[in-house]
Amino acid sequence: MSKILVIEDEAAIRRVLVKILSEESDAYKVEEAEDGVKGLDLIKKNDYDLALCDIKMPKMDGVEVLEAARKLKPEIPFIMISGHGDLDTAVNTMRLGAFDYISKPPDLNRLLTTVRNALDRKELVVENKILKKKVSKNYEMVGESKAIQAIKDMIDKVAPTDARVLITGSNGTGKELVAHWIHQKSERSGAPFIEVNCAAIPSELIESELFGHVKGAFTSAVRDRAGKFEAANKGTIFLDEIGDMSLSAQAKVLRALQENKISRVGTDKDIKVDVRVVAATNKDLQKEIADGKFREDLYHRLAVILIQVPALNDRREDIPLLIEHFAKKIASEQGAAPKEFSKKAIEMLKGYDWTGNIRELRNVVERLIILGGEEVGEEDVKLFASK
Numbered sequence: 001m002s003k004i005l006v007i008e009d010e011a012a013i014r015r016v017l018v019k020i021l022s023e024e025s026d027a028y029k030v031e032e033a034e035d036g037v038k039g040l041d042l043i044k045k046n047d048y049d050l051a052l053c054d055i056k057m058p059k060m061d062g063v064e065v066l067e068a069a070r071k072l073k074p075e076i077p078f079i080m081i082s083g084h085g086d087l088d089t090a091v092n093t094m095r096l097g098a099f100d101y102i103s104k105p106p107d108l109n110r111l112l113t114t115v116r117n118a119l120d121r122k123e124l125v126v127e128n129k130i131l132k133k134k135v136s137k138n139y140e141m142v143g144e145s146k147a148i149q150a151i152k153d154m155i156d157k158v159a160p161t162d163a164r165v166l167i168t169g170s171n172g173t174g175k176e177l178v179a180h181w182i183h184q185k186s187e188r189s190g191a192p193f194i195e196v197n198c199a200a201i202p203s204e205l206i207e208s209e210l211f212g213h214v215k216g217a218f219t220s221a222v223r224d225r226a227g228k229f230e231a232a233n234k235g236t237i238f239l240d241e242i243g244d245m246s247l248s249a250q251a252k253v254l255r256a257l258q259e260n261k262i263s264r265v266g267t268d269k270d271i272k273v274d275v276r277v278v279a280a281t282n283k284d285l286q287k288e289i290a291d292g293k294f295r296e297d298l299y300h301r302l303a304v305i306l307i308q309v310p311a312l313n314d315r316r317e318d319i320p321l322l323i324e325h326f327a328k329k330i331a332s333e334q335g336a337a338p339k340e341f342s343k344k345a346i347e348m349l350k351g352y353d354w355t356g357n358i359r360e361l362r363n364v365v366e367r368l369i370i371l372g373g374e375e376v377g378e379e380d381v382k383l384f385a386s387k
Contacts, residue, residue, distance in 0.1 A: 326366070364385045
């Protein structure tokens, strides 16, 4: 049920609004306040899905209520109620964060449409917050080693800027995780995070994937299509395995970084984009440059900040924490209680040569949980985690 608060000092209009909303849907629970002071007090004490607020009121006007409520509970959408002479003020309230405004006397259809749209927006905001929490848990950085702490400190310094970042490290070390945290801790966290695995896209399609295409640009281009750079506008694009990108695509990425413009395949028309680029590779790009496979000018554009993610063998002290983390995560996915690992089992796993890094460790932990005993012990490791 959606809780709606009507803040209006004119009793007749307040009654009309409450009646219209109450009769519109059984899913609306409507409460009322006769002035801004009482309205703000109710907002402090209760959770509302929407507030309708008059602009001109005694004691505290609607603008003051809006500004105070935005500080207390910014997720509540406000629809401002304006008299004819308050129109300029009503428009200004939208700059302060109001969802919309309606004029007196309220038009029934416009009122109900605006209310429905505002409630839909509130629902989306809540869903996004929940999703972001889930994403944060999925990409949690686990470890207390000096190497991991250094990366966390680097992310805290770099994330609030728009500096481009190049993340290097072997497969399975967690480069994608670092990229997610850079985005989540940035000023762009509310905008899209778009991932592109450059190694997984055929070289003849990479340009279309990144920059889009127009209808007829090639045989299968049956309609105009936006690319990943456009999708990431105002947000972050993560170019994973950028060392596998073709030289022609590299040239277009370089232009995008230099001019903040891209053009779709099949046209010269420029499209402005505002995108932060984070890239990652498991290759030695300096060697790729020497071999003529990677552009040196693009490397210098990308590598404003370099973050080297260590191999698991170089941070073995984190293995017990990682085992505990994966055991809880896997148990949650399977709807079961987490299994304990004995000290000897953990010590054995700490001594393994983890060529597949964290990805390999997670697979081994899952195998031990499925095949091992009530407590995963030394014999389980010997039987099911052998190399």
